[in-house]
Amino acid sequence: MTGSPSGGPLPRRMVFLGPPGVGKGTQAAGLARELGLAHLSTGDLLRAAVAEGSELGRAADGHMRAGRLVPDDLVVAILKERLGRSDAAAGYILDGFPRTLIQAETLGRFASLDAVISLELDPGALVARLTGRRLCPTCGAVYNLLTQPPREAGRCDQEGAALVQRPDDRPDAVEVRLKVYAEQTAPLLEFYRRLGLLRRLDASGTPAEVAARLRQLLRPPSARTRRPTD
Numbered sequence: 001m002t003g004s005p006s007g008g009p010l011p012r013r014m015v016f017l018g019p020p021g022v023g024k025g026t027q028a029a030g031l032a033r034e035l036g037l038a039h040l041s042t043g044d045l046l047r048a049a050v051a052e053g054s055e056l057g058r059a060a061d062g063h064m065r066a067g068r069l070v071p072d073d074l075v076v077a078i079l080k081e082r083l084g085r086s087d088a089a090a091g092y093i094l095d096g097f098p099r100t101l102i103q104a105e106t107l108g109r110f111a112s113l114d115a116v117i118s119l120e121l122d123p124g125a126l127v128a129r130l131t132g133r134r135l136c137p138t139c140g141a142v143y144n145l146l147t148q149p150p151r152e153a154g155r156c157d158q159e160g161a162a163l164v165q166r167p168d169d170r171p172d173a174v175e176v177r178l179k180v181y182a183e184q185t186a187p188l189l190e191f192y193r194r195l196g197l198l199r200r201l202d203a204s205g206t207p208a209e210v211a212a213r214l215r216q217l218l219r220p221p222s223a224r225t226r227r228p229t230d
């Protein structure tokens, strides 16, 4: 951990845990930029492998399209390789990893975490965020038809490219992903609570509101702003 403006240590090795569409990627990207951390999303790494057509990508593609988890051994291998690169030495945010108890236990054997941030939102709002999401196929920028639309309908603000939908953001795959989260990933909340690492974040409201709450949550308890109701 390193110093925060208030003098306390800020976590630099973090996991962002939360259901599909809660805003892990959005918040992790902004925080990683600000703190100089590597943003490691296993979903992004797997989508890149699918786009390349590598052996891993071919093995992962069907699972991802259906909304199911990719087998633990494949995901652990790709994450371990990525964590070993130099940009992760100064710290990292793991976005979407671990997602099973086996992944969490394996991670514990090769990395030591400062904090696990649990992003929380009601299921109706999750579905709206997922079905409205659109991506730029060229630069990867993420939009939302409802909450963060591009300036020109259907086109990336930077690239002008036609925006696309992730195959697993279609309603049938979304349903599977939410169920898989509840069954296989939600148990990690208790796992990390017992280790004393869990910090819970209300992920409702605008991205800027969530970002402000997240920065409060990262400060040591003594440095967090107290409201009259706290």
Ligand code: AP5
Binding pocket: 018, 019, 020, 021, 022, 023, 024, 025, 026, 027, 041, 042, 043, 044, 046, 063, 064, 065, 067, 068, 069, 070, 071, 072, 075, 095, 096, 097, 098, 099, 100, 103, 129, 130, 132, 133, 134, 142, 143, 144, 145, 147, 148, 168, 177, 203, 204, 205, 206, 207, 208, 210
């Ligand atoms: P992954 O890519 O990790 O998907 P996910 O966990 O389902 O999460 P998302 O990326 O869909 O959502 P997010 O929380 O990042 O939200 P975002 O910020 O984009 O994984 C995909 C697949 O890969 C898995 O299903 C699995 O097959 C495989 N996989 C990956 N990791 C694996 C692992 N460890 N083990 C096994 N398999 C694995 O935001 C969503 C939308 O909402 C966007 O449009 C955004 O603009 C908008 N938005 C964000 N914040 C707000 C806000 N505050 N208000 C309004 N809109 C908002």
Ligand code: MG
Binding pocket: 024, 025, 026, 041, 043, 096
């Ligand atoms: Mg994401």
